[in-house]
Amino acid sequence: MRFLLIPLLFVGAFASPVIVPGESQQVLTEGSLTDDGDVFPGWYDPRQYGGRFLDYATKRGRGEPLNVIISAHSDPFVLTEAGFLAYSQSIGFAQECLGLHKGYVHEADLGNGREFEHYLHRESYFPVLGTCWESLAGGNHFRAWKQNGTLANSGAWFLGVSREKDTSKHHMIVPNGYNLGRDWLVERAVAGSRWRGNWWKADVEWRAGLLEPGKRGVNHGIEQDGLVAILTVKRL
Template identity: 45%
Template structure:
């Protein structure tokens, strides 16, 4: 009898755990942690700069987004749905790698990648919209949020200088593409993106600290991306037409059913 009672107690706890939503790491309601809270910055670090000169990190993919989007493979495919391609062309990156400190405990680290709009080779040669990105995954702020530095640059012959108002333009073009409606990647996954604006993350940053001394309006676009149709989100090409939120929801009653069945089986043995 004591064994049955213990099994029932275990079942109650397991049911409570199964019904409790998983909490994301230390990010509050914002979906990210402000890098400046732990020695980081919303400016990148430009190679060779003797003082703190960088490019503004002006877009954040919130960790309230679909978990698939916050993976390396998933984010690459989401970027493709916005008509961006990897900027690493034939193993050559047509720009110096930059670093960023997201205040997550990793310190200053190199960009995770660079994405270029439309045809990556043509953009690298002729200029246009592009962005660098980092994931906030350190032990001090393991949110998984994606931090993006977007801008519009000139051609390779013009040393990829940023156009006038190029940082705000790069951000706005990226956000405009993302929020225009349903976007679809080459795998067939579909996304819906919403935006909220943060006007406080740049309060302590001066124009003189920004690369090329280009002023910005100080706004950061915080995007939340939901997968509305999932054809392949495991990186292996398997087909699943449920959204990830539907899959998570479906797992809870299945777990509960298995636990109840286990308990009833134990009782029948006593």
């Protein structure tokens, strides 16, 4: 089976998804915490309830940026687990190779206490077993948490997106990988996408002040620009 799989992965490597037109980060003290004032907010600022915009990637408290939010003002289907999986596939991601995971399971506090990652999706280079190639060759991936606890119950998805090296480099994040991975995902969301008869297109709002720019407390010591992309995904 191993020898049959390798040629398949090699042939599909050049295909791409179909896209259609103590060291932990401190809570920022400059300015007020985010409060949109909406009757039905698209998301809650985790810092209002003791959370943060870095996940927990190491025992020392270092984390990776939660740099994309899919707002609860999005298509209600996308806010469900099945819809989120479908939307993820439409913009070029899928669940891990053969459903297997190796490595540290991250946690995040979205204002409801620390929770393990709900999903880990990898770039899918081609329709069948496409994430297996990402596991070998590297690429874009994200971890996702849904904000649905007792205190902060928006229903929004919070994503930590990045671009990683190949397996020989132990999936270390590439230089500028947090910004690159985020921008790759946002570009596809804004361009519009489809999956099994469903068509979506996202609007994006860029927010500064949620993440501290730089590398303090950031896993792997890689700098990031501090911007968070707020996506509102609309069904067409």
